[in-house]
Amino acid sequence: MNGSTQKHALFPIKNVIGFGLSLLLTFVAIALGVSHALAFGPVMMIIMGLAVLQIIVQLFFFMHFTESDGPAYHIIGLAIGIINTIAIIAGTLWIMTFNSQVH
Known part of the structure; x- marks a missing residue:
């Protein structure tokens, strides 16, 4: 085989x-x-x-x-996805913290 x-x-x-x-x-x-x-x-x-x-x-x-046999495009895509996820989570936590201080 x-x-x-x-x-x-x-x-x-x-x-x-x-x-x-x-x-x-x-x-x-x-x-x-x-x-x-x-x-x-x-x-x-x-x-x-x-x-x-x-x-x-x-x-x-x-x-x-x-x-994968070719270039490491999937690693670049994964890194961009991780960065976007961290930005969304951090932004959400920041907004929720700010909202709790306003009320």
């Missing part, structure tokens, strides 16, 4: 593993939120960590982040 055939032979297994990990991370976040086992702050931090892990699983198992 050549390299291309080997990649395609493992394709369904990789998707099943990614799907299983996605389900596991989702169910852990739901169970943590529903159980009220911890205070609000720690629960939010853990859920945000699980969200980051979910993003990593999606990038590597479904979006084939590391399987």
Whole structure:
């Protein structure tokens, strides 16, 4: 088997593993939120960590982040997306903080 055939032979297994990990991370976040086992702050931090892990699983198992042969355009796109996300979150927090000081 050549390299291309080997990649395609493992394709369904990789998707099943990614799907299983996605389900596991989702169910852990739901169970943590529903159980009220911890205070609000720690629960939010853990859920945000699980969200980051979910993003990593999606990038590597479904979006084939590391399987590109050409230039690293996908890395540039990801960096721009991260910068935009940080700007939107920071702007939202800034607006919510300012709004709470006005009232």
